[in-house]
Amino acid sequence: MLILERGRQVPVEVYGLYWCDGERVFWVIPYKGYEGLITVSEKDCELIDARLGNAFVLRKNDADEDLLLHWALDKDDLIYDVLEHDPVAMQDFIRRLAEQS
Numbered sequence: 001m002l003i004l005e006r007g008r009q010v011p012v013e014v015y016g017l018y019w020c021d022g023e024r025v026f027w028v029i030p031y032k033g034y035e036g037l038i039t040v041s042e043k044d045c046e047l048i049d050a051r052l053g054n055a056f057v058l059r060k061n062d063a064d065e066d067l068l069l070h071w072a073l074d075k076d077d078l079i080y081d082v083l084e085h086d087p088v089a090m091q092d093f094i095r096r097l098a099e100q101s
Contacts, residue, residue: 002049003028005040011048016079018067027083036085055100072096 001014003026015037016027024042056068072093073079081089 001026001047001052003040003045004048005030005045015070015073016067018061018065027079035087035090037079037082072100 001017002011003014004011005028008030010031012028012030014026014028018025026040026042026045027037028040029036030038052068055070055072057071057074059067059069059074061067069079073082075096078089078093082093
């Protein structure tokens, strides 16, 4: 899945998505070298490629709400550490993605 955030030139891959008050919110790495994920609301981007493939798993968040999460983040609550911009967690995530290739 790819989105293009308003004001940016390059589409980015989506690594998670959830819904907040009926609005889709995407988790992305905004550019190479960024040490974490950011959230991008569907109103602030264009969906370029909606295909999920087999990279995503359906999970519940802490509030028992559905979210779709890339399998490489679905380990030991890695998503929360990456969202907090923990550099060790981000390295682990990037390593897991590279092993997939």
